[in-house]
Structure formats: structure tokens, C-alpha cells
Amino acid sequence: MEALNSYLKQFPHYTPKAFEAILPYLSIKKLDAGEYFLQHGKVCRNIAFIEEGFMRLYYLHDGKEVTNCFCKENTFVTSYTSLITKLESDIAIQAIEPTKLIVFSYDALQKLYEQDLFWQQLGRVAAENELITTECHHRFLKDLSATDRYLQILENENELLQRVPLNYLATYLQIAPETLSRIRKKISRT
Template identity: 40%
Template sequence: MSNFKIFKDWLTQVSFLTDQDCSLFEPYLKTKTIKAKEHFLVEGKICRETGFLNQGCFRTYYLNEGKEINTRFIFEHEFVTDYDSFLQEKPSRYFIQALENTEIVSFNLKALQNAYNQSKNWERFGRIMAEQSYKMTTERVESFLFLDGEQRYLDLLNNQPHLLDRIPLYHIASYLGLERESLSRLRKKIVHQQRL
């Protein structure tokens, strides 16, 4: 299966985009491989492309007093980008780093705007992408406003259990706003409660 075919199949299965819509876009697509630990984006640079992840995973993080704070993990069939930086062509506050060897299909803003101009379906797709980005950001902010560390961990167990299979615990601790030792204690406590 070609690298572009994975992206095209996903687009036509999960959205209203037609084969014709995808054909409009295909000339602008590029395939890239990014090795584990390499960066897709660094703080202070403009995010010039959005990538559809064929395989592998990434993390998004920022630095706070020299400490890395994870904000998101990105897996197969998700988009890797700093959407705000990408759309507004402004410097990013984030780093995006590959945690595994990855393969992406990427496109730039000009390609997306060209697709918007040629097809109402692409415009609609762009709106849905923006809505999903807003929803993820809101859920993240509200989890820190309204839940404590234990509740955030339980929420992760219920809604994103796959993270525990592929992401090192110290990255998950940072994502949850916990110290690594606190997360270890919390995991033991929950396992103990489940046995009772």
C-alpha cells in the first residue's frame, strides 16, 4: 500500500471527501520519515506543515523553567502540527518530537488553502480540523481546572489506555502534571483498590 493511499483511504472513510477531492490534494503531498528523538518542530519556529501520521508516535511539549511539560501524544491516523502556528504563520511555543521512528504524509498551508478554493468539501474538512483542535485544547485546560491528579489519571485509564502501552511513564507523569514518584504511588494505590 502506498504511503499516500493510507492517508487517502483514511480521508474517504472518516469524512465526506471524495476520490476527486483527494486527487486535487495528492500533488501537494510529501512523505517524510522522522527518526525517534528527532524533532518535527522546535519552539520559536513557524510550523510550516501538517503531517498525517502513517506510523509511529510523537509528543508535544513546552519548556517551563527548563522542565519539559508534555501536552499531547499523537498516534497513527492523527495529525501532527501546531495548528495555531500553522494557520497564523507565527512562531510556535511548542516542541514536537518523535518518540518512535515515524512516517508522515505532509502538506503546507498553501496546499490546504488551494484545496479550500477548489472544493467546498475541503473547506468543511478544514473547519472540522479546527473544531477538533479547539475541543482537545479545551478538554486539556479543563482537566487541570476541574480534576486533581488522581482524577486525571483515572480519566486517562478510561479514555486513553493505549498511552500506557507506548509512552514511557515519566512522559505520562509530566502529561498529567504529576511527579514520576507520585504517579507510581497512585498506580499502586489504584491497583490495590481494584484487588479489594
């Protein structure tokens, strides 16, 4: 729980009382690599803070998995659309490596919003960050060539190359695994 407390301390209006308010709602969930926090077609009812591990969010397109996001330690993960609308999720959330989550429900979050301004502000910041991340990824896919997308990963998100299987990385870049192999080979020669 200390990782979550440390993470929350970086936000304005944090108080120990705000952290204590969430404690009764928290549970720990451990996932092995390949296990799911959320599967396609299920309604998402929870939010998780990743204390340890690495996860991916993906959807199915023409029967193929397309990774649209990676999440690592000290970040929250959920299917926001499903969580808010209470409709079945079109994304799955899967552990890529052994993962330890601190989990709380949407209903608990709503209670926290009513109790403390800190939680309202944190919810707003999380929603804003989610929107920014989504827009940046769309621009990344639209504006850059496959090679430039890979180079951007090399420069800015090199950790993905150590922690993410290349087939997942290829779907994140929206290219075939063979194309990713060619790009990697070409870059390694230069």
C-alpha cells in the same frame, strides 16, 4: 497514502477527485524516536498526517518540558497557532516512536481550500476538533485530582500506558514522575 485516503473517506463530500487534488503536494517524512517534526522557536509551515507512529506536543515551562497532547496514527499534527500566524512556535512536536508522516504545506492547504468545498469543510472540522480537544484537556487538568486524571487515562486512553514513557505521561498529567509512581503503586494494590 492509502491510510490518508481511507481517513478522508469518512468525511462528507469526499470524492476521489478531492484526494487526487492533494497528491502533488504530499511528501513522506520518516522520524526516529526522539526526532522532531517541529522544534521550539521555529515557524511551523507544514501539516502532517501520521501514517505510522506516535508523537507528542510539548512546551517549556520554567525550563521543563510539559506534554500537552499525544497524537497517533490516522490523525493530523501541526502547531496550529504558528501555522496560521506564521510566528515562532512555543511548542515542539516530537516522535515518541518511529513515525511515518505524510506532509503538506500550509500554502498547499490554502490552494486546496480554493479548489474544493471538501477541503474547506475538513479544515473547519479539524479546527473545531482542535478546540474541543484543548478545552477538554484544560477541564481534565482543572477539575480532576491527580489520581482521578490517571484513572481517566486507565479507563479511556489505556493505549498511552503502552506507548508513552512515564516521564512524558507525568508531564501530561501535570504531576511529578514520583507522584505518578505513587499513584500507580496505590492503584495496583486496590
